[in-house]
Amino acid sequence: MMDLAADAGSQFIRRLILPLCALIAGLIVLAFAGLLWIADYQTQVAVRHQSRLARHALQVQAERLGPSASDYGYWDDAVANIVDKPDLAWMRAQIGAGPEQTLGLDFSFVIGPDGETIYSYVKGSRQNGERVIDLPHAFRFAYRAWLKNPTKTFAAVIPYQSQAVTIAVAPVASVTDVRRPATGYSIVFVDRFDDAALDRLEQNFDLDDLRLSNIAEEAPHPDSAVEIRGNSGDAQKTFLIWNPSRPGDQMLRIVMPFFAVLVLALAALGLLLARFISNSSRLISDREQRAGSDSLTGLANRARLNTELEDAVRRVSRGFSGITVMYIDLDGFKQVNDRFGHACGDELLQEVARRLKDCLRTNDLVARLGGDEFVVLMTGWIERSYIQAIAARILLSIGNPIALSTGQDAHIGCSIGIADSWEPDVTAQGLLKAADAALYEAKAAGKNTLRFHHGFAASPDQHVDIRYAAV
Structure with a gap:
């Protein structure tokens, strides 16, 4: 396992770090040429x-x-x-x-x-x-x-x-x-x-x-x-x-010592980065071994979600980021499953997974917990208005008809519970429970809508009630 991790680290260094170092060196040369040009121009x-x-x-x-x-x-x-x-x-x-x-x-x-x-x-x-x-x-x-x-x-x-x-x-x-x-x-x-x-x-x-x-x-x-x-x-x-x-010439006499120090600092940083990447590659390899994907949809599974959620919570606790969890439950999935059969139900879940990923950023994580339950994990300092816009986009996307292999269209919707936080004492399980509680509020409100849980917010928000009926 360690040999595989070391090999992965070497490949990562060859494929990413070395080209990155070459790019930085090129930028330094370009910056130096730019300084000479600016000095001559002045x-x-x-x-x-x-x-x-x-x-x-x-x-x-x-x-x-x-x-x-x-x-x-x-x-x-x-x-x-x-x-x-x-x-x-x-x-x-x-x-x-x-x-x-x-x-x-x-x-x-x-x-x-x-x-x-x-x-x-x-x-x-x-x-x-x-x-x-x-x-x-x-x-x-x-x-x-x-x-x-x-x-x-x-x-x-x-x-x-x-x-x-x-x-x-x-x-x-x-x-x-x-x-x-x-x-x-x-x-x-x-x-x-x-x-x-x-x-x-x-x-x-x-x-x-x-x-x-x-x-x-x-x-x-x-x-x-x-x-x-x-x-x-x-x-x-x-x-x-x-x-x-x-x-x-006077500008060069002033700037060049600082430029030389910057080049040395970048060189030292490059060495430290290479060492850091080499060590981190082992952690990445181990994480990939622990992480997994849902066999039906290709989304992250519960284990992967828990790992990523714990990492995100640690970043929040150090004040480096914010965190948002969306708990999504499909409305009307059981009726589709009963009417068209489990095979069509699987097709529907696969299409839902694709639509969820299309609605999100590339670095957002989508996980299937089982059945028709999904969780979205978003990190970073995200405004409530942006989160609401993403959730509304999901409601619209899932609400559109889903074509099945039988030639028929399935009509479903979803309810979304959202919990977001940037407080250092937040926990992964606390976020999931808060998002789940907000989901139940959305369900109780009549489905095809979303709710924020405001127990983690810095200042309480009003309930958000957005409804989209399936077309």
């Missing part, structure tokens, strides 16, 4: 957000110079000394040296309507005002962009000599004489994108180690490099790069 989202911030930082840097250029362009004195009567001394003082001192500009230009440079100023150059330097090719990008809307100021950050500059182009226009047509003249202010500007943007936009580079691959992440665009023909490109924050 990092990607964060870097893309920082990329948007970097582009906005370039826009903010450009917008710092735009208003200053507008102040110098929208000025009646500028119209008088640049357009009406060009005065190079005035331009040197007001467009060149003045903005260099107040704004720290590196270049200043005055451009005529034909696009020719009228005046130029280079920071620190001794030749300012003596020789006009044409607007560099790199700055022409901004000037052409301004020409698309010459009544507004254009500002941008563009590449220049392997670095970058902030450039603003503003129209020269009268402030007081709004009816005067556009002059076509413009002022160009240029400021190098220096370390001070990078430090300021780094602090304001929380971009770590913000810097300029001519190689995008120097960026720690493919999305942490934003190209500073200028003339499309520029061979040398300039990028704004930074060290991106990686929230996904």
Whole structure:
């Protein structure tokens, strides 16, 4: 017997536990891959957000110079000394040296309507005002962009000599004489994108180690490099790069120790489960030897019912479950037996057994005690309304005609007594007696109905009186 039990336990482990362990291992691998994907996704989202911030930082840097250029362009004195009567001394003082001192500009230009440079100023150059330097090719990008809307100021950050500059182009226009047509003249202010500007943007936009580079691959992440665009023909490109924050990596550093502990715990649990199943298989084998089935209906017999009922009561006593017992007695079975014979009576009992199982859950137990008496055992925390619904379904099912092999239909019904409990002091015999007492109440009430016994309930319920006449 013990060898058979051990063999059954080994088969159970091979057929269920090993596939279950493989499933758990697969789920762990899937969970690990999921964590890596989530971490990478978080990092990607964060870097893309920082990329948007970097582009906005370039826009903010450009917008710092735009208003200053507008102040110098929208000025009646500028119209008088640049357009009406060009005065190079005035331009040197007001467009060149003045903005260099107040704004720290590196270049200043005055451009005529034909696009020719009228005046130029280079920071620190001794030749300012003596020789006009044409607007560099790199700055022409901004000037052409301004020409698309010459009544507004254009500002941008563009590449220049392997670095970058902030450039603003503003129209020269009268402030007081709004009816005067556009002059076509413009002022160009240029400021190098220096370390001070990078430090300021780094602090304001929380971009770590913000810097300029001519190689995008120097960026720690493919999305942490934003190209500073200028003339499309520029061979040398300039990028704004930074060290991106990686929230996904931070999440992994926090989660992975707990994940490792979880994997070890699951492994230990698997070993304990295998040992538990091996020991439990012996109990299962012994229980199967003691348990039996009714030879006529295939339902559990009285011995099996008693065993399962005792186990269910023990679970209730430990507070792990609730328990429900339905005592069912057929109404009209004796008349069918007398009229059609014992063979038809056996057919009827077999059909009743099938209908009972169809009305119940797969884990509910149906037992035949003998004759036309049946018991249903249900475990778990079940609401009274659900129990009542199941009992009503049984009444309806049994009440439907039963076709016999003789070609005739048998009409029977049933009465149901129900006892349910979740109290720790409940006993198996007490439940059966309570369900039997409720059955007698149902019989006395006129049959084809059900009754609850409320001696075990936490709070008393009213009598349930549901009747279904056999069709």
